[in-house]
Amino acid sequence: MASFSAYWTAIALRLSAAPFNLTPRGIAIFALVGAAGAIATPLAGRMGDRGWTRQGLCASHLLIIAALALCASAEFVSSWALALVMEAAGAILLDVGFTCDQTLGRRAVNLLQPEARGRINGLYVGLFFIGGGVGAAAAGLAxxxxxxFAVCLVAGSFGFIALMTDAMTTGTP
Structure with missing residues (x-):
């Protein structure tokens, strides 16, 4: 959530600046690109149902890192149109990675103790929103x-931390 929140907190600043100079309406239209990430929800659910939760989580964290690397590299493209396409593709990949992470993570949490599902899910959601706040604050500082570029680096580092957590809890990323 920290990666997602950092990106979406700062993207309006990026898109309103040169070379894009998008209006608030243009930024809102760009934000609709993120809705494409919703297609990942049933796919992630099927991955979890097939027992691929750990692999799916690792893949989603790698996808988040790759998405932010793509967005950071858009900074160095001379064509504003190509840079905007790269930002849009990065936003879609980030949202797919985030959606898979959230879906698989919530699935895993809900399977821990069925009799305590409500309490555990509440804790999970609370921690998720704390991560979002940390990401938003980090984006502002970055x-x-x-x-x-610094925003993408910070947001990508949250994805890297999640990937390293995967590696430490499974033995392999």
Whole structure:
């Protein structure tokens, strides 16, 4: 959630600046691209049902990292149109990775203790929103000190931390 929140907190700043100079309406239209990530929900659910939760979580964290690397590299493209397409593709990949992570994570949490599902799910959601707040705050600091590239670096680092957590809990990423 921290990666997702960091990206979506700062993307409006990036898109309103040169070379894009999008209006609030243009930024809102760009944000609709993120809705494409919703297609990942049933796919992630099927992965979990087939016993591929760990592999799916690792893949979603790799996807988040790759998406943010793509968005960061858009900073160095001379064509604003190509850079905007790269940002849109990165947003879609980020949202797919985030959606898979959330779906598989919630599935795993709900299977821990069925009799305590409500309490565990409440804790999971609370921690998820704390991660979102941390990501938003980190994006603000990163934007202030290093612009869009720094935001992507910070957001990608949250994905990397999640991937390393996967590796430490499973033995292999």
């Amino acid at each position: 934007w202030s000190y290093g612009g869009w």
